[in-house]
Amino acid sequence: MLVNGAELAHRDELSGEESEAPIVFLHAFPLNQSMWDDQAPAFSDRHRVITFDWRGFGGSRLGPETATMNHFADDLARLLNELGIKRAIICGLSMGGYAAFAFYRKYAGMISALILADTRAKADTEEGRKARRDTAELVRRSGPSALVEMMIPKLIGATTLRNDPHIAERVRKMIESNTAEGIAQASLAMAAREDSTDLLERIDCPSLVVVGAEDNLTPPSEAENMCGAIRNARLEVIAGAGHLPNIEQADVFNLAIARFIENL
Numbered sequence: 585m586l587v588n589g590a591e592l593a594h595r596d597e598l599s600g601e602e603s604e605a606p607i608v609f610l611h612a613f614p615l616n617q618s619m620w621d622d623q624a625p626a627f628s629d630r631h632r633v634i635t636f637d638w639r640g641f642g643g644s645r646l647g648p649e650t651a652t653m654n655h656f657a658d659d660l661a662r663l664l665n666e667l668g669i670k671r672a673i674i675c676g677l678s679m680g681g682y683a684a685f686a687f688y689r690k691y692a693g694m695i696s697a698l699i700l701a702d703t704r705a706k707a708d709t710e711e712g713r714k715a716r717r718d719t720a721e722l723v724r725r726s727g728p729s730a731l732v733e734m735m736i737p738k739l740i741g742a743t744t745l746r747n748d749p750h751i752a753e754r755v756r757k758m759i760e761s762n763t764a765e766g767i768a769q770a771s772l773a774m775a776a777r778e779d780s781t782d783l784l785e786r787i788d789c790p791s792l793v794v795v796g797a798e799d800n801l802t803p804p805s806e807a808e809n810m811c812g813a814i815r816n817a818r819l820e821v822i823a824g825a826g827h828l829p830n831i832e833q834a835d836v837f838n839l840a841i842a843r844f845i846e847n848l
């Protein structure tokens with residue numbers, strides 16, 4: 585679907601009768617919408633489940649302008665409009681969470697509940713921004729596969745790396761499915777993103793914060809702080825998972841989400 589000048593690949597799944605709010609899952613960096621393959625079937629019996637690839641990722645194409653976090657938010661709003669969805673439960677993991685904050689800032693009325701997984705509200709430090717610029721340069725020079733060795737031990741927790749080698753393989757394929765330019769632009773978009781710390785106390789929809797107990801990128805301490813700053817937010821820490829609990833401990837992650845949304 586052509587959205588704000590970018591061609592976006594999306595999936596729109598409903599296997600039963602829609603009786604609950606739609607759920608939209610926002611993918612992490614530098615992955616794609618297939619990271620939600622264990623979530624869509626778990627929720628599509630009662631919810632319309634939307635996943636899509638950010639511009640420049642997976643099957644989506646970049647638009648004419650350099651991508652920013654606000655483009656991501658605008659793309660999400662436009663996609664939902666095109667699909668006739670007025671309000672949805674938004675679940676963003678890591679970069680998907682950064683985009684969810686940008687979306688909240690501009691389109692809060694379209695959010696019925698928020699799930700923030702393995703993400704952070706703070707903007708990058710100067711050192712962090714430099715690392716993002718280095719990543720953009722590396723991927724433009726050497727392609728997405730140059731990120732695989734560096735990213736996998738950061739994305740996947742120690743327990744999963746030890747016990748489930750096929751997950752590293754799945755993540756590698758996702759990284760390699762992306763265009764170098766899409767990854768580079770997203771890296772720079774994350775570097776330039778606004779700090780969302782002040783936004784936390786203004787969030788007034790039901791909110792769930794989820795984090796893998798072994799997440800070293802956006803650790804449980806970060807999730808606890810975020811949860812403490814959002815009114816009535818709940819925290820779920822997923823044992824045996826790193827930065828990608830929805831893949832590493834899919835059933836436990838799905839149960840945490842199901843418990844949250846059944847009380848909405």
Ligand code: MLT
Binds near residue numbers: 614677679680774827
């Ligand atoms: C992600 O998982 O989206 C990224 O690792 C987030 C980040 O680099 O800050």
